[in-house]
Amino acid sequence: MSASAATLPRRPPRRALNELIVTEAKCAWRAPVGLALGVLVPVVLLVILGSAGGLKKTVPGSNPPVTYMTTYVPVLIGLVLVMVALISLPIVLVNQREHAFLRRLSTTPVAPRWLLAAQVMVNFVLAVVAMILIVAGATVFYHVPAPAQLGGFVLSALLATAALFAIGLFIAAVAANGVVAAVLGTLFLYPLIFFAGLYVPRQSMSPTMRHISDYTPLGAGVHAMLSSMQGSFPPVQPLLVMAAWAVVFGLAAVKLFRWE
Amino acid sequence: MAPVIHAPESRVVASPSLAHPVIEVSGLRKSYGSTLAVQDVSLEVEDGEIFGILGPNGAGKTTTVECISGLRKPDSGTISVLGLDPQRDRAALRERVGVQLQEGTLRPQLTVAETVHLFASFYPQPGATEELIDMLGLGAKRNTYYRRLSGGQKQRLSIALALVGNPQIAILDELTTGLDPQARRETWRLIETVRDRGITILLVTHFMDEAERLCNRVAVIDSGRVVALDTPAGLAEREGGGNHMRFRPSKPFDDRVLTGLAEVDRVEHEGPRMAVSGTGELFNAVVHALTAAGVEALEVQLESATLEDAFLRLVQPSPKGREEVTTP
Numbered sequence: 001m002s003a004s005a006a007t008l009p010r011r012p013p014r015r016a017l018n019e020l021i022v023t024e025a026k027c028a029w030r031a032p033v034g035l036a037l038g039v040l041v042p043v044v045l046l047v048i049l050g051s052a053g054g055l056k057k058t059v060p061g062s063n064p065p066v067t068y069m070t071t072y073v074p075v076l077i078g079l080v081l082v083m084v085a086l087i088s089l090p091i092v093l094v095n096q097r098e099h100a101f102l103r104r105l106s107t108t109p110v111a112p113r114w115l116l117a118a119q120v121m122v123n124f125v126l127a128v129v130a131m132i133l134i135v136a137g138a139t140v141f142y143h144v145p146a147p148a149q150l151g152g153f154v155l156s157a158l159l160a161t162a163a164l165f166a167i168g169l170f171i172a173a174v175a176a177n178g179v180v181a182a183v184l185g186t187l188f189l190y191p192l193i194f195f196a197g198l199y200v201p202r203q204s205m206s207p208t209m210r211h212i213s214d215y216t217p218l219g220a221g222v223h224a225m226l227s228s229m230q231g232s233f234p235p236v237q238p239l240l241v242m243a244a245w246a247v248v249f250g251l252a253a254v255k256l257f258r259w260e
Numbered sequence: 261m262a263p264v265i266h267a268p269e270s271r272v273v274a275s276p277s278l279a280h281p282v283i284e285v286s287g288l289r290k291s292y293g294s295t296l297a298v299q300d301v302s303l304e305v306e307d308g309e310i311f312g313i314l315g316p317n318g319a320g321k322t323t324t325v326e327c328i329s330g331l332r333k334p335d336s337g338t339i340s341v342l343g344l345d346p347q348r349d350r351a352a353l354r355e356r357v358g359v360q361l362q363e364g365t366l367r368p369q370l371t372v373a374e375t376v377h378l379f380a381s382f383y384p385q386p387g388a389t390e391e392l393i394d395m396l397g398l399g400a401k402r403n404t405y406y407r408r409l410s411g412g413q414k415q416r417l418s419i420a421l422a423l424v425g426n427p428q429i430a431i432l433d434e435l436t437t438g439l440d441p442q443a444r445r446e447t448w449r450l451i452e453t454v455r456d457r458g459i460t461i462l463l464v465t466h467f468m469d470e471a472e473r474l475c476n477r478v479a480v481i482d483s484g485r486v487v488a489l490d491t492p493a494g495l496a497e498r499e500g501g502g503n504h505m506r507f508r509p510s511k512p513f514d515d516r517v518l519t520g521l522a523e524v525d526r527v528e529h530e531g532p533r534m535a536v537s538g539t540g541e542l543f544n545a546v547v548h549a550l551t552a553a554g555v556e557a558l559e560v561q562l563e564s565a566t567l568e569d570a571f572l573r574l575v576q577p578s579p580k581g582r583e584e585v586t587t588p
Contacts, residue, residue, distance in 0.1 A: 026370065030369040104421075108379065108383070108425070
């Protein structure tokens with residue numbers, strides 16, 4: 001027995017990661033916090049905004065001209081990201097640490113970081129589905145032109161996702177329990193979504209406000225996505241801003257993450 | 261409380277068939293900050309036995325098994341599990357050692373079958389999950405969500421997960437804490453079934469009856485040290501203050517009838533009655549010697565040391581009064 005054990009593979013089977021992703025997806029479906037906040041809320045908001053007549057007007061001074069509705073599409077994508085990355089992801093991870101499930105995993109051949117990977121994967125898929133619903137819904141039902149510079153749009157959306165997920169993982173890393181995670185998530189959520197332009201569109205912000213917005217991950221994300229929707233490849237600055245948030249918070253999360 | 265006399269011959273402990281250690285701990289020491297959790301623990305667990313780690317709360321039991329299972333890094337001392345170093349050979353160790361943790365919950369949104377299936381996927385050579393679920397008496401609860409299980413069912417699921425990887429060693433921490441008496445007995449039977457499959461079991465407990473019922477050998481840990489290590493019966497006899505017998509002789513006789521016996525340590529007169537203390541087959545030896553001397557022992561009272569007596573003497577400075585057991 002001991003002789004054969006020495007020849008066994010030292011890494012857990014690949015099916016372990018698949019199995020973890022599938023079960024995490026089941027849990028996300030059965031306790032649909034992320035689904036409700038990350039998909040339902042932004043989609044409902046899209047319908048409400050789309051049905052409000054005033055948003056069909058062109059933003060004065062916009063070049064090329066865009067409607068207010070168009071400017072709201074990247075903001076709603078920002079809303080998807082704060083809900084999924086700042087609320088759903090950290091709370092589930094912190095709960096699993098609090099309930100010693102991560103610790104339980106570390107007694108098996110599977111490292112707890114696999115569960116983290118599965119969680120990120122499931123929430124990523126959730127975010128992508130919601131983003132597709134927002135863009136497709138806006139295009140099909142509310143006369144928003146499809147992103148003209150699709151590559152630039154996808155890149156911008158992915159960088160915004162990376163930045164927000166890094167912040168979410170940072171929250172999961174430092175929050176001692178689910179309540180702290182929820183509080184921290186909310187503390188990040190409001191300023192980020194404000195500077196994305198949910199309450200006041202970026203176009204209507206004062207120069208100072210817009211300048212601050214340029215350096216927030218979602219302000220930069222909305223800027224980059226809107227440029228792509230208007231047909232030009234996004235400027236370098238917002239892309240770098242998002243990448244910087246992703247790297248800084250990602251490294252901090254890796255350094256600070258506690259498994260128990 | 262115990263209604264029956266524990267005659268020594270009824271407590272014969274089956275010694276493991278293959279006596280070679282699968283767990284070797286030597287000079288283990290572990291502190292958390294300024295708190296010394298484990299001071300000096302050395303023990304060996306033999307292949308195929310149920311080995312108990314017994315001790316009061318905070319004695320260092322859990323820290324000891326956490327070091328053995330590789331969850332914590334010892335400050336000093338050596339640990340070898342199946343010839344592996346729990347820190348250096350973590351991956352190999354985890355495939356062959358199943359662990360049930362004292363605390364922690366599983367995913368409330370997953371069913372019993374989903375949970376067992378998930379954990380089975382972690383191991384290179386998992387056992388048959390459906391069979392395991394049935395063996396643990398969870399067949400009827402296969403599709404029940406974890407959050408809807410009773411405490412005993414959760415505990416059995418937790419044991420199932422410790423076994424699903426086909427381990428050679430199962431480490432079970434506070435196995436029956438919080439279970440009702442019925443569930444505890446069921447769990448004990450289950451552990452015996454697991455042992456019969458050849459799995460070595462390291463059991464952490466603070467219940468004497470559990471250790472007495474299940475363990476081939478126990479190590480008593482107090483304040484981070486092993487204060488005794490023996491079979492439960494051996495501990496009871498050696499550390500429990502011996503056996504005691506009181507009776508009224510049918511007629512006077514010479515004390516030397518009894519003091520000459522190897523089993524007898526002390527003979528005292530208490531008015532018309534006599535008190536004899538000693539070890540081993542005290543009762544049989546005394547009755548035999550009295551009969552040979554033509555004396556009958558009347559109104560016999562026996563006090564037999566239990567594991568609990570031994571435990572209380574070992575972990576506390578002052579011994580507690582022993583249970584009195586009267587012959588029918």
